[in-house]
Amino acid sequence: MRFLLLALFxxxxxxxxxxxxxxxxxxxxxxxxxxxxxxxxxSQESYSTYFINKTETKNPNLGTVTTQALTAVGxxxxxxxxxxxxxxxxxxxxxxxxYFPKQEGFQDASATLRWExxxxxxxxxxxxxxxxxxxxxxxxxxxxxxxxxxxxxxSKNWDGRTMxxxxxxxxFITGQYGYIRRGQVTLDHVVNYYDPSQLNPNSGSKVxxxxxxxxxxxxxxxxxxxxxxxxxxxxxxxxxxTDIGPGIPFPTNAVGFTRLGATAYLRLAKQFxxxxxxxxxxxxxxxxxSSQINAxxxxxxxxxxx
Amino acid sequence: MQxxxxxxxxxxxxxxxxxxxxxxxxxxxxxxxxxxxxxVLPFIVPTSTDADGGSWKTVVxxxxxxxxVPQPLATTSAAYQQELADVKNGxxxxxPEQNTAVNYWAYGAVLRWNQIARQLVAKYxxxxxxxxxxxQTTPAESANPYAGPPYAARxxxxxxxxxxxxxxxxxxxxFQYNRPSLEQQGVISRAPVLDVPSYPSEDAAVAEVSCQVxxxxxxxxxxxxxxxxxxxxxxxxxxxxxxxxxxxxxxxxAATLAPKVIDRVKADRFGAANDPTNTWQTALAKAxxxxxxTSLEIPARAPILPLAGKVKTWYDSTSIxxxxxxxxxxxxxxxxxxxxxxxxxxxxxxxxxxxxIASYWDNGPNTYSLSGLWNLLTEEFIRENGQNxxxxxxxxxxxxxxxxxxxxxxxxxxxxxxxxxxxQIDPTIKTATVIPNTPSYVSDRxxxxxxxxTLLSYLFPSDATKLTAQATEASLSGLYAGTHYRFDNDEGAxxxxxxxxxxxxxxxxxGAK
Numbered sequence: 001m002r003f004l005l006l007a008l009f010x011x012x013x014x015x016x017x018x019x020x021x022x023x024x025x026x027x028x029x030x031x032x033x034x035x036x037x038x039x040x041x042x043s044q045e046s047y048s049t050y051f052i053n054k055t056e057t058k059n060p061n062l063g064t065v066t067t068q069a070l071t072a073v074g075x076x077x078x079x080x081x082x083x084x085x086x087x088x089x090x091x092x093x094x095x096x097x098x099y100f101p102k103q104e105g106f107q108d109a110s111a112t113l114r115w116e117x118x119x120x121x122x123x124x125x126x127x128x129x130x131x132x133x134x135x136x137x138x139x140x141x142x143x144x145x146x147x148x149x150x151x152x153x154x155s156k157n158w159d160g161r162t163m164x165x166x167x168x169x170x171x172f173i174t175g176q177y178g179y180i181r182r183g184q185v186t187l188d189h190v191v192n193y194y195d196p197s198q199l200n201p202n203s204g205s206k207v208x209x210x211x212x213x214x215x216x217x218x219x220x221x222x223x224x225x226x227x228x229x230x231x232x233x234x235x236x237x238x239x240x241x242t243d244i245g246p247g248i249p250f251p252t253n254a255v256g257f258t259r260l261g262a263t264a265y266l267r268l269a270k271q272f273x274x275x276x277x278x279x280x281x282x283x284x285x286x287x288x289x290s291s292q293i294n295a296x297x298x299x300x301x302x303x304x305x306x
Numbered sequence: 307m308q309x310x311x312x313x314x315x316x317x318x319x320x321x322x323x324x325x326x327x328x329x330x331x332x333x334x335x336x337x338x339x340x341x342x343x344x345x346v347l348p349f350i351v352p353t354s355t356d357a358d359g360g361s362w363k364t365v366v367x368x369x370x371x372x373x374x375v376p377q378p379l380a381t382t383s384a385a386y387q388q389e390l391a392d393v394k395n396g397x398x399x400x401x402p403e404q405n406t407a408v409n410y411w412a413y414g415a416v417l418r419w420n421q422i423a424r425q426l427v428a429k430y431x432x433x434x435x436x437x438x439x440x441x442q443t444t445p446a447e448s449a450n451p452y453a454g455p456p457y458a459a460r461x462x463x464x465x466x467x468x469x470x471x472x473x474x475x476x477x478x479x480x481f482q483y484n485r486p487s488l489e490q491q492g493v494i495s496r497a498p499v500l501d502v503p504s505y506p507s508e509d510a511a512v513a514e515v516s517c518q519v520x521x522x523x524x525x526x527x528x529x530x531x532x533x534x535x536x537x538x539x540x541x542x543x544x545x546x547x548x549x550x551x552x553x554x555x556x557x558x559x560a561a562t563l564a565p566k567v568i569d570r571v572k573a574d575r576f577g578a579a580n581d582p583t584n585t586w587q588t589a590l591a592k593a594x595x596x597x598x599x600t601s602l603e604i605p606a607r608a609p610i611l612p613l614a615g616k617v618k619t620w621y622d623s624t625s626i627x628x629x630x631x632x633x634x635x636x637x638x639x640x641x642x643x644x645x646x647x648x649x650x651x652x653x654x655x656x657x658x659x660x661x662x663i664a665s666y667w668d669n670g671p672n673t674y675s676l677s678g679l680w681n682l683l684t685e686e687f688i689r690e691n692g693q694n695x696x697x698x699x700x701x702x703x704x705x706x707x708x709x710x711x712x713x714x715x716x717x718x719x720x721x722x723x724x725x726x727x728x729x730q731i732d733p734t735i736k737t738a739t740v741i742p743n744t745p746s747y748v749s750d751r752x753x754x755x756x757x758x759x760t761l762l763s764y765l766f767p768s769d770a771t772k773l774t775a776q777a778t779e780a781s782l783s784g785l786y787a788g789t790h791y792r793f794d795n796d797e798g799a800x801x802x803x804x805x806x807x808x809x810x811x812x813x814x815x816x817g818a819k
Contacts, residue, residue, distance in 0.1 A: 060604040101736035188665035208339040247672025
């Protein structure tokens, strides 16, 4: 189950990653010592409305932007309280109108260590665990990062988060708070937009990418064969950023969003299951107001309901 | 029961992992973004004083003698000795803020004002936008109906010409009156100072003329510019480079020059370049080409500055008018189809490096424009070659006037033939950069870059190979982007090279060695 969660989280956000990047969600279920799983998830996401800062707009020269992704996520239990999670997506994105070229390629690979620091029994049926995770992600290839239609923003990121995970016999609820530190990006051109407080004409091609904080709350039903859950995710720019506009590098934009989603997992065999999900952005900042559907296969050890 | 040794190893491993994770978490959270700035730049030490600079041919003025600089007080006078003593004490008592200003401006007066101009162009090079919700043109705060490459090129040309004339006048007075530099009078300055007579101050002349010309071109920035100019002038006194009477004289000569430059600004026909009565539609109907350009934006918009091809040129207007190339191959011809296929093939299989080149040379809307990029690139040559203020101003004046003329000639060609962009003929051609809302032929970026490289290769011969490679890459960038045919680039480069040669001829004849 943890695998499933992981998978779901992954697909939910990874694909959206066009602007939100490959920040995928990590769940509160641990994998188990020396147990492994692999999820392959396909997703499709589109938007025709996007936010310039917080104002909704449409662009007839852009039309609808559709992004498809295929992501592999592997999880392995290094110890009973320590998991390694790796993920890599292949992404294709395209606009229906105008002359923006399609972009396609491997986006950012990520590796995360998740540590279950404390585990308490609350009464006979409840367990509360407190987890920490640290992850790193970086582009697999040098994709175009400064365009309206792009597969990612090209920064190398550190991700630190902590989670509280409460699990009963057939339900769970997880709350987490994370901080994503985004490294600098080198653009293809010299930065020359006007922002005297941040840049000067000799600053070259390097720009800062705003860091973000993230809150995720997720809860649902689990049993041996089925998992259903709903979740909400909010990313907020932590450091100063720009707004989408001509001449302004896309990586420097302050990106945030509030996203609601639901996921389902169905276990078909002991080591095999299917997952599917839907999620949508209800509010955002410098991001597409997108909706996504996804589906995938989960192979390996599924432990959410052990 | 597990062996004791094993337990210890496992415990140690987990302990290590926990410590590491904990440390990473603390490190990751709560950082602030790194400051991106220019770092600490080494000062350039000019290699020549150009003592004959006062006799160099001026641009807006007929000659340096048009402006007379009054004779300074003798260095033996009590008033001067008092000024000198005050400066000496001031240097010793400089505050950290004053030192920051000293170091900022010691980078170079011409270079700093060129940077300021680039920043302002980037801020105001904003065409009125389109609001999907209302279907109306948005009145963005800085929306500028003149935004576009001709707008940017004109700002740099006017600023550089004004700076150059101001410095020629200053140089003439310096060597006419020969007031010794402060260094020769025992002042230890806080930054390198060119060993030329100190009266009048070249920095004050550049500051004042730049401030006045830019304030005329960017009226909303007057307060910002005045503050910059005041700081600049003061910084030279704090640095121990000038006494107040040097600064005052530099300021006064610039104040006499500025209105003459502004007269040139008013008379250059740029004011009509945005064609408010839409005469371009008649020109489009009469265009001698078999297919007519149309805007590819949704909704369609009038092209950028249709009459910018009629702007007054800096170099010989008759020669430039003759350089306008003949019409490109008709769209029905095999040559055209071949050119179109080439654009299509590149657009279908564009490499990452081609995207990078397209982006690097694009400098589209809301940037300081391609001419601004060439100003940035030239900064490096000026510094590497240790050019003094007068030389630097001459370099920029020759360059920016030539680039404005290349832009003007490109515009004239574009609005003669109204050749459609490749994507208009074949909408499957997707472009790496936004398609400029102008006709395709000729490529102004090929023209401007070839002009710049031709002139700069003459001024900096040791960099000629690099410059030629840059111009070639810039010319090809439109093809890589999918916004230009190869013939746009080739003819643009030819046009630009010819204008660059006009500038080289002017450089050979202006009296500078």
